[in-house]
Amino acid sequence: MFRLPIDSESFPLGKGPMVMLILFLISTLFIFGRSEEKGENLEFWIFANTHYEEYQARVPIFEAQNPGVNVQLINFGGTMHDKLLAAMLSNFGAPDLVEVEITSIGRFLKGAIDEVGFVDLRPRLESEGWMEKLVVSRFTPWSYRGRIYGIPHDLHPVVLLYRDDLFKAAGVEMTEVETWNDFIAAGKKATRDLDGDGEVDQYAIVLDRRTESDYFSLLLQQGGGFFDEEGNVIIDSELAIETLEFFTALFNEHKIATPVYGTWHGDPSNFAAMQDGKILSILAPDWYVGILKSQVPQMSGKWKAIGMPAWHPGGRRTTTRGGTMIGMTKQCENPDLAWEVLKFTYFDRPGLVNRYETTRIIPPLKSAWDAPIFKEPDVYLGGQPLGELFIRLAPDLPPRYQNPYWSEGADLLNDAIFAAVTGKQTPREALTDLAEKVRALIAKDVGRWGEM
Amino acid sequence: MGRNVIFSPKKVFMSKKRTTNLFWNQQQKIAPYLFIAPFYLLFVIFMGYPLVSSLVMSLYEMRGFQSRIFVGIGNFTDLFRDPIFWKSLRNTAYFAVGTLTLQLPIALLLAILLNSKFVKGKNFLRLAFFAPVLVAGVFVAIIFNLVYDQRAGLVNQEFVLFGKEIGWLNEEKYVMPAVILTGVWQWAGFNMIYFLAGLQGIRQELYEAAAVDGANWWQAFIHVTLPSLRPVIAFVFVVSMIGSLQLFDLPFILTNGGEPADAGSTIVMYLYKNGFQFMRLGYAATIGWVLFFIIAVISIVQLKLLGIFRDE
Structure with a gap:
């Protein structure tokens, strides 16, 4: 019979410390003893589950095409951006490739231009002619001071998703709505107290x-923004104030809007209100349609979509919300290989078609738009080909200029917005105060470091 | 002229013995420090160094990943003029007061009930009340997001309000009460265990003596139970206060980052936002140190008021 060459009884201090020592040695072996896989290794960090699942299926194809290449996908979820920040601060441990969310990228752009932890991808994009193949306005969220730090994963055009049955019941044909003024008129008809108890039962x-x-x-x-292309604060522009006045009026003057139920549009509370017929329309980016499909499948066939009402007749019928980029960090030791992985995950047509199939996300690569799947009728929208609508709107996406602040x-x-809608400040006061605060913040940093 | 040195084997032997003795004596002195060295080494590396480093950091401000500049007490003066900091401080204090005035009496009441002879199934009830603390804060927040759901949530629908739609997480005035109530659910059972241990440690003779003196239940509670529980109450008060002042994950997830209008923002949440979202690490370190002093002062005052420093 096999016997351990150690007598546990005679081990100093007995069995307990011996077990602890063995466990310590085993875990040390696991931590430090893992041999690097042979060949070229790349690390790719992701924060979104749907993206992770897509790459899990796609990356083995790339590895098969490129023997000896190992791409390690790591999904850190919501904490990924904090981990990336720590890795860049310590100049150690950052991945080769990483996806970054649109509201998080600003913090990585602070400081002198050479301190930014991402590689400028403009030279590669221009030399290989990719700029013309993608929707150019979609580079703005990932660019700063002339450099392009990321490739867009998506476009996220926004449409107006509406309950055709309930609007029709109120005598409104939504396909005839072209401008926001039309929408207000339609909304006033559709926002109703159905049971006469004095409380509104459905909001437009x-x-x-x-x-x-x-x-x-x-x-x-509208063509506005928080910052302009040069990084100036423009949130107190007349355009921004007018837009907030309009936004506020939808709640307080026209009384056709209801605040989101719960903490955001994807809150179960909001979905419950939709199912109860309390909500008749919503501004929906492509990814939100994907969420609706997976979270509220029982509403299949009840929604229809049109382009957003324009501010003026013939004006822009869409906007953009949300987004992700892929970037290459300066800690990447094999940029050429990383670039190939990047192109495979972001520019490969079959992959992009698969992405639309699972998430409804429209890719920024224009040559992928003629794939038949985008013209297919969407059962969730009663047979309307939603992909076609998104693609028709996509070339008109407004730019969204990125800024470190x-x-x-x-946050401010x-x-x-909350102060303006709840009447604590007028839209002009709220945005003027806000702009002053942000300008003061920037001026303070400029005073300390000078212009960067 | 040099002195004649005479070789003496006895002298060499004696000297060796003295050295061995000296080493043995020293070893006895050194050994305890060696035994506790692992803790102090880890403490210095993972606690001492970051503490000193963060104190230094609070005197600097960073911009980007490498540029930093000495600002002296600039971050502290900025902080005291920052309205969001004061709002976060008010919210945190609101939660702390809510916790102390609502959660601890409930915990004590539960402990008294579970310590009485009249309640059956004590073991099950202890486990049931204690169980919420085993759930991670993140999951508690997700669960309570559904409980406070405006449209279909337990509180608004069946449980309390029978269909009245209160935006618990949507209206400023309800946000902190919602967070406090969630804290009560999660932590009351945990504090109950401390009180229960304290109650079980009170000598029965004291109650018997009180009964002989004609004390009723309430008088026995005021004059026997509470004074005997003083060390436990002091401990629970201080620990709960510190925990309340460090509140982060619950409101962060429950209110989606402190909105609306920073109604759910706490000091640690504001620290996190500055450090990780705004990349203002010096300012974040300053918030951390101000929080440290607030906690230190409040804890000392609490312990003094509760008489922990008093000689019995």
């Missing part, structure tokens, strides 16, 4: 007054 639209999401989408549609600005913008 649900809007988020807690955060910048809906207001900022409307502002982008976006996070601070957005949330408060300004």
Whole structure:
């Protein structure tokens, strides 16, 4: 019989310490003893589950095409951006490739241009002719001071998703709505107290007054923004003030909007209100349609979509909300290989078609748009080919200029919107105060470090 | 002229013995420090160094990943003029007061009930009340997001309000009460265990003596139970206060980052936002140190008021 060459009884201090020592040695072996896989290794960090699942299926194809290449996919979920920040601060441990969310990228752009932890991808994009193949306005969220730090994963055009049955019941044909003025007129008919108890039972639209999401989408549609291309604060421009006045009026003057139920549009509470027929329309980016399909499948066939109402006849019928980029970090030791992985995951047509199939996300690569899947009728929208609508709107996406102070600005913008909608400040006061605060913040940094 | 040195084997032997003795004596002195060295080494590396480093960091401000500049007490003066910091401080204090005035009496009441002879199934009830603390804060927040659901949530629908739609997480005035109530659900059972241990440690003779003196239940509670529980109450008060002042994950997830209008923002949440979202690490370190001093002062005052420093 096999016997351990150690007598546990005679081990100093007995069995317990011996077991602890053995466990310690085993875990040390696991931590330090893992041999690197042979060949070229690349690390790719992801924060979104749906993206992770897509790459899990796609990356083995790339590895098969490139023997000796190992791409390690790591999904850190919501904490990924913090981990990336720590890795860049310590100049150690960052991945070769990483996906970054649109509201998080600003913090990585602070400081001198050479301190930014991402590789400028403009030279590669231009030399290989990719700029013309993608929707150019979609590079703006990932560019700063002339450099392009990321490739867009998506476009996220926004449409107006509406309950055709309930609008028709109120005598409104939504396909005839072209401008926001038309929408207000339609909304006043559709916002109703159905049982006569003095309380409104259905609202024409649900809007988020807690955060910048809906207001900022409307502002982008108007051609405005928080910062302009040069990084100037323009959130107190007349355009921004007019947009907030309009946004506020939807709640308080026209009374056709209800605040989002729960904490955001994807809250179960909001879905419950939709199912109860309390919400008749919503501004929906492509990814939100994917969420609706998976979270509220029982509403299949009840929604229809049109382009967003324009601010003026013939004006832009869409905006953009949300987004992800893929970037290459300066800690990447094999940029050429990383670039190949990047192109495979972001520019490969079969992969992009598969992405639309699972998430409804429209790719920024224009040559993929003629794939038959985008013209297919969408059962969830009663047979309407939603992909076709998104692609028709996509070339008209407004630019969204990125800035290192976006996070601070957005945090304060949330408060300004809430203050305006709840009547604590007028839209002009709220946005003027906000702009002053952000300008003061920037001026303080410029005073300390000088212009960067 | 040099002195004649005479070789003496006895002298060499004696000297060796003295050295061995000296080493043995020293070893006895050194050994305890060696035994506790692992803790102190880890403490210095993972606690001492970051503490000192963060104190230094609070005197600097960073911009980007490498540029930093000495600002002296600039971050502290900025902080005291920052309205969001004061709002976060108010929210945190609101939660702390709510916790102390609501959660601890409930915990004590539960402990008294579970310590009485009249309640059956004590073991099951102890486990049931204690169980919420085993659930991670993140999951508690997700669960309570559904409980406070405006449209179909337990509180608004069946449980309390029978269909009245209160935006618990949507209206400023309800946000902190919602967070406090969630804290009560999660932590009351945990504090109950401390009180229960304290109650079980009170000598029965004291109650018997009180009964002989004609004390009723309430008088026995006021004059026997509470004074005997003083060390436990002091401990639970201080620990709960510190925990309340460090509140982060619950409101962060429950309110989606402190909105609306920073109604759910706490000091640690504001620290996190500055450090990780705004990349203002110096300012974040300053918030951390201010929080440290607030906790230190409040804890000392609490312990003094509860008489922990008093000689019995």
